[in-house]
Amino acid sequence: MAEDQPSLLQKFVQDELPQELRDLVSNLPMENGWAEKHLYQYQGFWYNPFILQALVTLQKHFHANDNDIFLVSIPKSGTTWLKALAFSIVNRSKYPNFQNHPLINNNPHALVPFLEFDLNSSNEFLPNFNSLSRSSSLFSSSPRIISTHFPYVSLPNSVKESSCKIVYLCRDPKDILISRWHFTNKLRKGITDNFSLEDAFEMFCKGVSPGGPFWDHMLGYWNEGMKSSNNKKIMFLKYEEIKMNPLLVLKELAEFLGFPFSREEEAVGVMDDILKLCSFDNLSNLEVNTNGKTSFGVENNIFFRRGQVGDWKNYLTTEMVEKLNNIIANKLTEHGIQF
Numbered sequence: 331m332a333e334d335q336p337s338l339l340q341k342f343v344q345d346e347l348p349q350e351l352r353d354l355v356s357n358l359p360m361e362n363g364w365a366e367k368h369l370y371q372y373q374g375f376w377y378n379p380f381i382l383q384a385l386v387t388l389q390k391h392f393h394a395n396d397n398d399i400f401l402v403s404i405p406k407s408g409t410t411w412l413k414a415l416a417f418s419i420v421n422r423s424k425y426p427n428f429q430n431h432p433l434i435n436n437n438p439h440a441l442v443p444f445l446e447f448d449l450n451s452s453n454e455f456l457p458n459f460n461s462l463s464r465s466s467s468l469f470s471s472s473p474r475i476i477s478t479h480f481p482y483v484s485l486p487n488s489v490k491e492s493s494c495k496i497v498y499l500c501r502d503p504k505d506i507l508i509s510r511w512h513f514t515n516k517l518r519k520g521i522t523d524n525f526s527l528e529d530a531f532e533m534f535c536k537g538v539s540p541g542g543p544f545w546d547h548m549l550g551y552w553n554e555g556m557k558s559s560n561n562k563k564i565m566f567l568k569y570e571e572i573k574m575n576p577l578l579v580l581k582e583l584a585e586f587l588g589f590p591f592s593r594e595e596e597a598v599g600v601m602d603d604i605l606k607l608c609s610f611d612n613l614s615n616l617e618v619n620t621n622g623k624t625s626f627g628v629e630n631n632i633f634f635r636r637g638q639v640g641d642w643k644n645y646l647t648t649e650m651v652e653k654l655n656n657i658i659a660n661k662l663t664e665h666g667i668q669f
């Protein structure tokens with residue numbers, strides 16, 4: 331990407347919508363956006379219009395393979411971390427040397443593409459999705475590891491109908507809010523005003539955030555995973571669980587993905603090596619992640635901030651915590667999702 335070209339995400343913030351997108355969103359409910367000018371509601375969830383266009387196209391044309399692995403998350407749940415872990419697990423026979431591993435020179439988003447960002451060649455979001463086939467070069471590995479932030483209800487039918495595996499990652503919504511608020515202001519920097527935490531908080535609590543409402547996003551995958559027909563298809567993970575018990579989660583994740591660790595691998599510390607390679611401290615300090623950019627034009631370093639559980643304590647007032655905790659209790663804890 332040429333230096334003077336705005337990044338795709340800068341375009342989200344700056345540009346008037348092309349006619350095609352104006353037609354697409356013309357009858358949809360609209361609210362003010364976070365990094366984007368406006369969010370639009372489609373099938374119950376709030377979208378940036380460019381991502382919505384990708385979704386509608388993918389719903390028509392995307393073909394899932396039975397051995398695909400989908401890493402699904404609500405944004406700011408630790409997608410970058412999950413991508414690194416899953417890539418290392420699945421590809422460890424191909425890349426057994428962790429000193430000279432693709433993650434050393436590539437941001438996890440370059441190794442595990444986003445369905446909604448990377449499945450187009452022009453970076454213009456007006457892609458020729460006819461080429462969206464099983465042979466697309468970005469998606470030619472086997473199994474393909476693909477990530478998305480789409481909610482369950484809106485996944486392309488072939489994802490729901492295939493025997494692919496879905497790993498769903500979520501996180502304490504209070505930390506998601508703080509992480510998303512910082513992320514939004516990094517995207518807005520130099521382009522538009524700062525987004526206040528108070529505004530972010532109010533919108534988040536109303537469910538109006540990219541991919542929101544967060545509770546419906548989480549519940550969609552949680553409820554599907556509870557169905558006996560899906561309990562081998564959907565694995566539900568929480569950021570806090572990985573932090574608390576990384577070895578156990580890594581082991582369970584590898585088993586779920588069909589790449590279990592052997593006794594020999596356990597004995598020689600392969601799991602520890604993967605955790606170290608994918609750790610916040612290691613990844614965030616690599617040259618590629620301090621200076622590089624993603625295919626969709628944002629700096630790799632904005633995916634690494636603090637990487638901790640409970641940073642919300644440094645930002646939210648007592649009243650904010652009480653309000654958000656009530657929403658979490660009513661919308662999630664009631665159904666069995668606890669943080």
Ligand code: A3P
Pocket residue numbers: 403404405406407408409410411505508509510512608609610611613633634635636637638641
């Ligand atoms: P914070 O903003 O709380 O630090 P996503 O990858 O879904 O965009 O989520 C980004 C969040 O995950 C950020 O949280 C980021 O710091 C954290 N993160 C990124 N890589 C991580 C890693 N390897 N281990 C733990 N947390 C990580």
